[in-house]
Amino acid sequence: MKREWVFGGAVLGVVLATVLAAVLLPGALADRSEPQPDGEVRMEEISISAAEVGGERLTLATDVRLEHTEGISENVTVELRAVGLDSALVETSETIDVGTVDETSEVSAAGRLRVERGGSYRIEAIVYRNGVRTTTGSKTVRGTEALTPGYPDSPVEFHRFARHDFPAIDYEITDSGDDSATLDVETYVTNGGEAPTDDLTLVLKARQVDSGIVASEQEIDVASIGSSQTARPGSELTVPSGYNYYLDAILFEDGVVLDTARSGASLDPTERVQANETERDVELEVGDFDSDDQPDRDERESADEDGEGDADASDGAGPGFGIAVVILAVVGLGLRARGHTGGKQ
The missing domain is CATH 2.60.40.10 (Immunoglobulins)
Known part of the structure; x- marks a missing residue:
């Protein structure tokens, strides 16, 4: 009987020790299987489109497609840079946080770069995993001056x-x-x-x-x-x-x-x-086009009957031919009189 009690107490002690070890030392019972290998990240393509076009600057919407295979890749980031082709200077840059990728799949890293309209650029994409560069790619953008503003x-x-x-x-x-x-x-x-x-x-x-x-x-x-x-x-x-x-x-x-x-x-x-x-x-009077103050037809007709129109026509201010007609008449009479005199001789 004593031997059974001793055996039972030993089993109970082992169980209690296991429980305490799991609580106090969580890593003691951790999975000791082989760690997963680092995944492989490859750049598939870079697509660029004009998102917003202004008078002086435009926004390039950039989509970098990554292919991830095998294992796990932690702390994946993509750095985008717009480098001027003429100056070789970095005009602007942006870092995109992709995070952890643990399955075989295609991943999209979308970003936006604001550059001057009219320039030519090389858009560079640099992929990092845990701060280590893994792959790079680039694409050239030209002729941005042909892009018209969105408005x-x-x-x-x-x-x-x-x-x-x-x-x-x-x-x-x-x-x-x-x-x-x-x-x-x-x-x-x-x-x-x-x-x-x-x-x-x-x-x-x-x-x-x-x-x-x-x-x-x-x-x-x-x-x-x-x-x-x-x-x-x-x-x-x-x-x-x-x-x-x-x-x-x-x-x-x-x-x-x-x-x-x-x-x-x-x-x-x-x-x-x-x-x-x-x-x-051209005899244009602004008052003739008044929508509210135009004179009545009766008033204009009475003014014509009073002779005001004849007075305007005879004073030489209008486009008439009064003086020219008088001169031609005098010349004509003189020629006629000369003709008659010649006939008598």
């Missing part, structure tokens, strides 16, 4: 009339005086996209043709334009009378220029003829 690709623009060459800007003279005229300017803006517009701003400017001076300017918020819809935003511009103007329209979205348009507004009653560099009166 011209916007589906929102001033309308282009297909069948007739109508301007995208119309104007109406709503008020005029000796010193100033008010123009009601209207534009045509079309949203060719699939989503409504947002954060659109329209800037209208009246620029004097000869000097380029901006005589008037207005900035207005454009209401949302639905898909495949055309809106007609506009505003009033007050300018000095007696000059010709360019009407410039600039369309912004969230502070970026989307499109521009230009039309002309002729308020100068003098037209320059380029053929002989002379000037002729």
